[in-house]
Amino acid sequence: MPFSNKYHITIVGAGIIGLTTACTLLKEYPFNDNFYLTIISEKFSPDTTGDISAGYWEPYGFESIDKRILRWAGYTYDIFLSEFFSTKTAQAGLMKMSAYTLHGYHDQNKHRNNPKPQFSTLVNHFRMLNKHEIEMFNHLKPTSGFVMSTFAIEVRYYLRELQRYLSEDRRVRFVKKKIHTFRELMHQTDLIINCTGLGAKQLANDQTVRPARGQIIRIHAPWIKSVYNFDTDEGEGYIIPQANSVVLGGTFQMNDWNTEAAESDTKTILRMCAKCLPSLKQVQHGKVQVGLRPYRDDGVRLEHEKTADGINIVH
Numbered sequence: 001m002p003f004s005n006k007y008h009i010t011i012v013g014a015g016i017i018g019l020t021t022a023c024t025l026l027k028e029y030p031f032n033d034n035f036y037l038t039i040i041s042e043k044f045s046p047d048t049t050g051d052i053s054a055g056y057w058e059p060y061g062f063e064s065i066d067k068r069i070l071r072w073a074g075y076t077y078d079i080f081l082s083e084f085f086s087t088k089t090a091q092a093g094l095m096k097m098s099a100y101t102l103h104g105y106h107d108q109n110k111h112r113n114n115p116k117p118q119f120s121t122l123v124n125h126f127r128m129l130n131k132h133e134i135e136m137f138n139h140l141k142p143t144s145g146f147v148m149s150t151f152a153i154e155v156r157y158y159l160r161e162l163q164r165y166l167s168e169d170r171r172v173r174f175v176k177k178k179i180h181t182f183r184e185l186m187h188q189t190d191l192i193i194n195c196t197g198l199g200a201k202q203l204a205n206d207q208t209v210r211p212a213r214g215q216i217i218r219i220h221a222p223w224i225k226s227v228y229n230f231d232t233d234e235g236e237g238y239i240i241p242q243a244n245s246v247v248l249g250g251t252f253q254m255n256d257w258n259t260e261a262a263e264s265d266t267k268t269i270l271r272m273c274a275k276c277l278p279s280l281k282q283v284q285h286g287k288v289q290v291g292l293r294p295y296r297d298d299g300v301r302l303e304h305e306k307t308a309d310g311i312n313i314v315h
């Protein structure tokens with residue numbers, strides 16, 4: 001779009017999706033003074049879902065991943081890669097490392113015939129683990145596994161950097177406010193981009209949006225420098241190093257709105273992670289956090305809607 005006339009875009013939501021969408025738009029139109037951007041959000045970092053997350057790059061939650069999601073995931077991977085080799089890495093809390101994924105107990109049948117994930121072509125250094133490497137994890141009884149180079153970000157640092165970058169652009173304005181209906185914005189903007197995550201359930205009346213509750217424990221374990229995703233007799237676990245902590249996870253509890261930490265989940269997570277790396281048995285303290293992932297039955301909604309009132313919305 002050339003934007004020969006003034007064009008005003010409003011992004012609702014200042015989580016990782018809202019802020020990265022804003023940055024992508026600015027990158028797309030770097031010198032266009034006819035384009036204005038307002039970011040309206042009820043909450044900002046450190047109170048968004050991403051602030052709690054493990055910040056690990058890997059498309060997940062889909063048996064067969066939509067091609068558009070794969071393109072999006074590949075784009076994100078390449079951005080992280082270029083940022084890693086820039087001067088911004090430390091402030092953005094971005095780490096590049098090896099990630100081991102082991103399939104075993106629950107998913108034996110699922111991965112036996114096609115153990116290579118669809119995203120394998122997007123990443124560097126992807127390879128299936130050989131017999132000898134699988135044996136290293138014999139205590140988990142895996143049947144197959146792979147290793148790749150990937151990224152984990154400390155999302156609260158990353159969001160802080162995105163917000164700083166956006167505030168330096170005079171075309172961008174931030175407003176802290178809850179929106180109850182898109183109609184509130186219809187006379188002040190040409191286009192709305194809906195990045196409200198779980199908030200879309202009410203705001204966009206999308207009943208297929210549901211919470212997938214996640215509980216994690218942030219610990220101090222500086223000897224762990226790789227990611228481990230694994231399967232145990234108690235469920236799936238993960239160990240993800242970040243810039244200043246290691247995240248142990250986790251839970252994925254559908255339709256659970258409880259944001260309080262559950263002691264039973266904490267114990268299960270610690271037990272599962274110590275099954276993968278026994279050195280974690282000695283961990284006594286950690287910061288337990290809970291967040292609600294925005295989950296949508298048909299996957300991410302990415303479409304343009306023109307409402308009966310004539311409002312243009314990109315979901």
Ligand SMILES: Cc1cc2nc3c(=O)[nH]c(=O)nc-3n(C[C@H](O)[C@H](O)[C@H](O)COP(=O)(O)OP(=O)(O)OC[C@H]3O[C@@H](n4cnc5c(N)ncnc54)[C@H](O)[C@@H]3O)c2cc1C
Binds near residue numbers: 053177
């Ligand atoms: C424990 C845990 C671990 C996770 N680990 C990972 C991981 O390793 N890798 C990964 O990729 N993902 C992970 N996730 C998922 C990831 O955190 C989320 O998918 C992501 O943060 C969602 O970002 P978002 O911007 O869509 O939503 P949010 O961060 O929820 O942002 C939504 C924004 O919209 C605003 N909003 C909502 N409704 C309204 C309204 N009506 N008016 C105004 N503003 C509104 C909110 O205030 C908020 O600012 C994890 C999640 C959890 C809980």
